[in-house]
Amino acid sequence: MPEPRPATREEIAVMARLAGLDLSPEHFEELVGAYANLEPMLWRLRRGRDRADEPAHVFDPRKFMPVDPGTGR
Amino acid sequence: MAGPLHELTVAQAGRLFRSRALSPVELTAAYLARIAALDPALNAFIAVTQERALAEARQAEEELGRGHDRGPMHGIPYGLKDIFETADLRTTAQSRLLAAHVPRRDCTVQARLRAGGGVLLGKQSTWEFALGGPSFDLPWPPARNPWDLSRSPLGSSSGAAAAIAAGLCPAATGSDTGGSIRMPAAACGIAGLKPTYGLVSRRGVLPNAYSYDHCGPMAWSAEDCALMLGVMAGYDPEDPGSLDAPPADYAAALARPVRGLRVGVVRHWYEEEVRAEPGVVAGLDAALAVLRDLGCRVADVRLPGLREFGDAKTPITLSELYALHEGDLKRRPDAFGRSLRYRVLAGALVRAEDYVQAQRWRAELTAAVGAVLEEVDLLVTAGSFTAAPSLDPDEPPTFLGAAVPSITGPFNTTGMPALSVCCGYDGAGLPVGMQIAGRPLDEGRVLALGHAFERATAAGRRRPAEAGMQGAPAPADTG
Numbered sequence: 354m355p356e357p358r359p360a361t362r363e364e365i366a367v368m369a370r371l372a373g374l375d376l377s378p379e380h381f382e383e384l385v386g387a388y389a390n391l392e393p394m395l396w397r398l399r400r401g402r403d404r405a406d407e408p409a410h411v412f413d414p415r416k417f418m419p420v421d422p423g424t425g426r
Numbered sequence: 427m428a429g430p431l432h433e434l435t436v437a438q439a440g441r442l443f444r445s446r447a448l449s450p451v452e453l454t455a456a457y458l459a460r461i462a463a464l465d466p467a468l469n470a471f472i473a474v475t476q477e478r479a480l481a482e483a484r485q486a487e488e489e490l491g492r493g494h495d496r497g498p499m500h501g502i503p504y505g506l507k508d509i510f511e512t513a514d515l516r517t518t519a520q521s522r523l524l525a526a527h528v529p530r531r532d533c534t535v536q537a538r539l540r541a542g543g544g545v546l547l548g549k550q551s552t553w554e555f556a557l558g559g560p561s562f563d564l565p566w567p568p569a570r571n572p573w574d575l576s577r578s579p580l581g582s583s584s585g586a587a588a589a590i591a592a593g594l595c596p597a598a599t600g601s602d603t604g605g606s607i608r609m610p611a612a613a614c615g616i617a618g619l620k621p622t623y624g625l626v627s628r629r630g631v632l633p634n635a636y637s638y639d640h641c642g643p644m645a646w647s648a649e650d651c652a653l654m655l656g657v658m659a660g661y662d663p664e665d666p667g668s669l670d671a672p673p674a675d676y677a678a679a680l681a682r683p684v685r686g687l688r689v690g691v692v693r694h695w696y697e698e699e700v701r702a703e704p705g706v707v708a709g710l711d712a713a714l715a716v717l718r719d720l721g722c723r724v725a726d727v728r729l730p731g732l733r734e735f736g737d738a739k740t741p742i743t744l745s746e747l748y749a750l751h752e753g754d755l756k757r758r759p760d761a762f763g764r765s766l767r768y769r770v771l772a773g774a775l776v777r778a779e780d781y782v783q784a785q786r787w788r789a790e791l792t793a794a795v796g797a798v799l800e801e802v803d804l805l806v807t808a809g810s811f812t813a814a815p816s817l818d819p820d821e822p823p824t825f826l827g828a829a830v831p832s833i834t835g836p837f838n839t840t841g842m843p844a845l846s847v848c849c850g851y852d853g854a855g856l857p858v859g860m861q862i863a864g865r866p867l868d869e870g871r872v873l874a875l876g877h878a879f880e881r882a883t884a885a886g887r888r889r890p891a892e893a894g895m896q897g898a899p900a901p902a903d904t905g
Contacts (some may be wrong), residue, residue: 365775368774368775369774369775372774372775373752373756373774374755374756374771374774375756376759376771377759380759380767380771383764383767383768383771384771384772384774384775386768386825387768387769387771387772387825388772388775390772390825390828391740391741391744391772391775391776391825394736394737394740394741395741395776395777395780397733397734397737398737398738398741398780398783398784398787399780399783402783402786406786406789406790407786407789408782408785408786408788408789409637409785409786409788409789409792410637410785413666416666416667416668417666420663420664422531422664425662425663425664426663
């Protein structure tokens with residue numbers, strides 16, 4: 354796999370636009386600064402895993418049944 | 427009574443109530459007087475509920491007087507971090523966005539504390555939505571550290587820790603998504619417990635990141651945390667993350683023997699990956715000697731690296747944060763404090779597959795720590811790398827965990843219980859903390875070791891000098 358390279362400002366602008374963000378120049382600078390810290394974490398996450406490796410979020414439908422606040426049931 | 431009222435622990439005050447040597451009204455009035463005198467310099471409270479507190483104290487006094495005992499928090503004054511929703515009482519998250527937010531219901535934790543006869547002194551300051559801070563551009567100034575007003579009590583349960591250390595309340599609620607109970611506890615020389623994920627209900631607590639948020643007790647001692655946890659914990663069908671676990675008697679667990687416990691020291695986190703300040707390392711070394719004297723079998727262990735835990739946590743929490751705040755970020759970004767906005771915006775750029783990969787990594791890391799906890803009973807490491815840092819209004823916001831990885835976050839990733847207790851003081855006299863972590867739902871053993879340690883050492887018994895709390899810090903720009 355090729356060595357990842359940091360996203361350019363133009364690429365970050367495209368990603369922000371795709372996310373629906375319309376940022377002022379000041380807030381765009383904040384995003385560029387923050388993403389520079391986040392991006393290396395994302396690179397390290399993107400690696401091969403066994404197909405059977407489950408994510409840590411487990412869905413239990415019983416947890417989302419309506420509850421009466423008065424009785425707790 | 428040996429000392430002043432504001433130095434009583436929850437356990438001591440409870441005993442005095444029951445022997446009729448002290449009344450809840452007397453104790454509440456003493457705390458209200460200290461809040462009035464000292465909080466203008468500390469900023470630990472956003473709102474003080476004086477009339478309500480006195481009414482609740484009178485009710486507690488009357489009930490205890492006729493033998494109606496609601497348990498260990500009955501008549502005990504406490505504070506609520508201002509993300510815990512309170513019926514008919516403003517809950518702001520220290521944010522312009524919720525400056526006028528008045529909930530209709532109490533959160534489950536407040537409902538439990540109220541039913542347990544606790545006396546609410548007020549709502550306590552936090553970082554914006556328990557994440558952005560310390561900030562000087564919010565409607566309320568950040569809390570200051572009573573050990574040195576020029577320093578931060580850290581966060582985000584800043585007001586709770588500052589108030590307890592300053593003797594403005596004996597106990598408070600905190601929340602902990604990456605260390606927000608344990609970091610301020612360490613910085614202020616008190617105790618704070620992040621319980622197992624799901625043990626204490628999050629219902630009605632304004633979220634930071636759903637899958638990492640924990641609520642827990644903060645107090646002077648592990649014993650008080652145990653007493654408060656017993657009231658706060660329990661299954662809540664209105665919290666999808668709530669654990670339907672059998673009830674435990676945390677106060678009784680304090681008496682469990684610690685001799686023979688296998689204690690694994692995660693030294694590489696604070697001596698190799700990050701070099702903690704000498705005062706922190708010295709405090710830990712002294713604490714480990716105490717644990718050996720108590721009969722614990724202490725040996726170093728190795729866990730995955732701190733950055734690996736950060737890699738799992740940050741994409742998950744950022745995605746959840748961004749999902750929570752997306753609408754406001756797009757409609758009114760200037761309503762956010764700069765620190766919160768800086769920390770949340772990048773969540774817009776986390777891809778869905780990165781979120782899932784982080785969740786898979788979280789599962790692997792939890793299993794890896796669980797494997798080590800098959801070999802030892804408890805884990806011990808530093809509560810922080812430094813003593814309380816300076817509180818600088820001009821410091822730009824930082825991206826959490828980037829420059830220095832978190833030493834508290836790993837136990838949010840694993841959801842395991844972790845307690846911070848004071849283990850000493852650095853050369854400047856500032857407190858430093860030790861974390862004790864255990865297996866899921868093993869709060870009893872975690873608290874038992876913290877309690878045994880506190881009884882065996884003078885660490886944690888010092889109080890900040892009152893003269894220092896009356897100084898005039900630089901006025902905060904409250905925007």
